[in-house]
Amino acid sequence: xxPYRNNGIxxxxxxxxxxxxxxxxAVETERMYFWxxxxxxxxxxxxxxxxxxxxxxxxxQHTPTASGPLLPLFLRAARKxxxxxxxxxxxxxxxxxxxxxxxxxxxxxxxxRSILAGAAVPVxxxxxxARELKSIGFHRPVTVVPVPVYASAHATxxxxxxxxxxxxxxxxxxxxxxxxxxxxxCRRPPGHFPPLRLFGGPAPGNExxxxxxxxxxxxxxxxHIAFRGYVEDADLPGELARLSLVVLPYRWASQSAVLxxxxxxxxxxxxxxxxxxAEFQARYGLGTLFRTDSVDxxxxxxxxxxxxPWPRTPQTKAAFEAVLEELSLRNCADTLLAxxxxxxxxx
Numbered sequence: 001x002x003p004y005r006n007n008g009i010x011x012x013x014x015x016x017x018x019x020x021x022x023x024x025x026a027v028e029t030e031r032m033y034f035w036x037x038x039x040x041x042x043x044x045x046x047x048x049x050x051x052x053x054x055x056x057x058x059x060x061q062h063t064p065t066a067s068g069p070l071l072p073l074f075l076r077a078a079r080k081x082x083x084x085x086x087x088x089x090x091x092x093x094x095x096x097x098x099x100x101x102x103x104x105x106x107x108x109x110x111x112x113r114s115i116l117a118g119a120a121v122p123v124x125x126x127x128x129x130a131r132e133l134k135s136i137g138f139h140r141p142v143t144v145v146p147v148p149v150y151a152s153a154h155a156t157x158x159x160x161x162x163x164x165x166x167x168x169x170x171x172x173x174x175x176x177x178x179x180x181x182x183x184x185x186c187r188r189p190p191g192h193f194p195p196l197r198l199f200g201g202p203a204p205g206n207e208x209x210x211x212x213x214x215x216x217x218x219x220x221x222x223x224h225i226a227f228r229g230y231v232e233d234a235d236l237p238g239e240l241a242r243l244s245l246v247v248l249p250y251r252w253a254s255q256s257a258v259l260x261x262x263x264x265x266x267x268x269x270x271x272x273x274x275x276x277x278a279e280f281q282a283r284y285g286l287g288t289l290f291r292t293d294s295v296d297x298x299x300x301x302x303x304x305x306x307x308x309p310w311p312r313t314p315q316t317k318a319a320f321e322a323v324l325e326e327l328s329l330r331n332c333a334d335t336l337l338a339x340x341x342x343x344x345x346x347x
Contacts, residue, residue, distance in 0.1 A: 012090075012257065013061055015150045019333045025056075034068025041068035048074060051081040057340045058085045062115060064096055069111070075118030084343045086336065087119035088145070092132045095252060109136040116140070120343040123336065125255045128275045143339040148332035149260045149324050154234050156241070159266045160312075163244035165195045166305075167267075170258045172210050173203035177249035177272065177293070179213060182225070184299040190220045193306055199239060201230045240265040245305050250274060251293055260327055266320045268310040270301055284323045 017027045034041045058078060060071065078085045093112050097105045113136065116122040122142045124130050130142050172178050178198065185196055202210040210227075217225050231239055240246075246262040248271040255276055262269055269287035271277040281289055288304070291297035310316070325331070 012147075015148070015329060016059070016333065016336075019151065019329050023333075032068070033066050035065035038068070041070050044068070044070040044074040048077040051078055051083050055083055057344075058083060059336075060085060060087045060119070062087050062089050063091050064108070064111065067115065072111075072114045072118055075115065079118065079120070084120035084340055085118070086121035086123055086143075086340055086343075087115060088123040088125075088336075089116065089129065090125065090255065092129045093136055094132060112136065113138045116142070121336075121339045123339070126276055126279055128279050143335065145332050145335050145339075146327055147255045147257050147260055148329040149264050149327045150257070151329050152237070152264070154237050156237050156265065159241055159317075161241060163242060163312075165197050165243055166193065166245045166247060167197045167199060167240070167243040168247050168249075169199045169240070169262065171200050171203040171206075172198070172213070173206045174209060175251050175253075176203075177251050179216070180249045180293065180295050180298055181247055182213060182217060183295045184302055185225065186218060186221050187295075187299055188303075190224055193224075193302060194244065196225045197239070197243070198225070198227050199229075199231045199236070237265065240267060243267045244309055245270055247302075248272065248277065249290075249298060250277075253277070263320060263323060263327075266312075266317060270298075270305060284326075286319060286323060 013029065017029060020027050030043070030047065032040065032043060060067070060075075062071070075085055075087070089112075093109060097108055100108055112133075116133065116138055117140065122138075122140060123145050124133070124142050125145060125147050127144055130144055133142060168176075168178060168181060170176065181196075185193055214227050228239075240262065243262075243265070244267070246258070246267045246269050248256065248259065248269055250256075250272050253274055253276055259269055259271070259277075259280065263286060269277075271281070271287060271289055272292040273289040274292055277289060281287055288301060290301040
């Protein structure tokens, strides 16, 4: 889906579009969201007519709930017309397969294979995702382009100011594990941990859930736990620059733009040990992990963060900046464009 006001993190497509325009490309976008607008999935068939319009390449941001069943037909037509399509797969197959009956999983895996096989450039966002594709029978080489550190339209404030709070950032739904964080935080007396700020509103349809979280906070802790709701883009850098720790207690995830946004502001992370976070931590460091879905382990990790705050030294600042450079939107776009050009020479 093309980006819209959505807790400040759903800008993936818009950021890439802006980067390509800065490089002199003309970019057109088309919104597709099968799960919410099933009737619009026929748009894939009418878009086949646009393959004659002279596009150098097409980028498809793919999840099954967004792409729907007709994308393979569009990819087949694009291949016949010689228009290279890069399909950027945002979620590992296991994320969706676990919600399906076992008998339907082979059919779903075949769907995922058909989409990536139809792409001139199949793209994933982690080595973990690439390995999982092999496990479901997709053996073509894939291009790994990590979630980038987005370009910022707003200045990053000085990062050497006071860091007087911990935070959570992003849309809130049961999969994000905010209830685990609240439970662990409230196992110690009020004021034991730094103030906790929760930035972001409910994911669509989760308004009652977020209200239940708010009501679950005991009265004695309400001065220490702030549900800040949606934070406008212009205000977000100032808020993140005051955090000494961002907590990502997700129950599942296969990538996270929140993580890289925190790193931009030199905020270390405490994340559940899901495969994506474990891979990121092993490669880049800059944070710690706790056992997924374990309040006890999260509490232990929060105590460790309280007793031994992340050091703020020239060496740690340099470490943040090195990772930010490697994951910059510029570098990620370079990798994506190079893969498209390579496919063009092969074709």
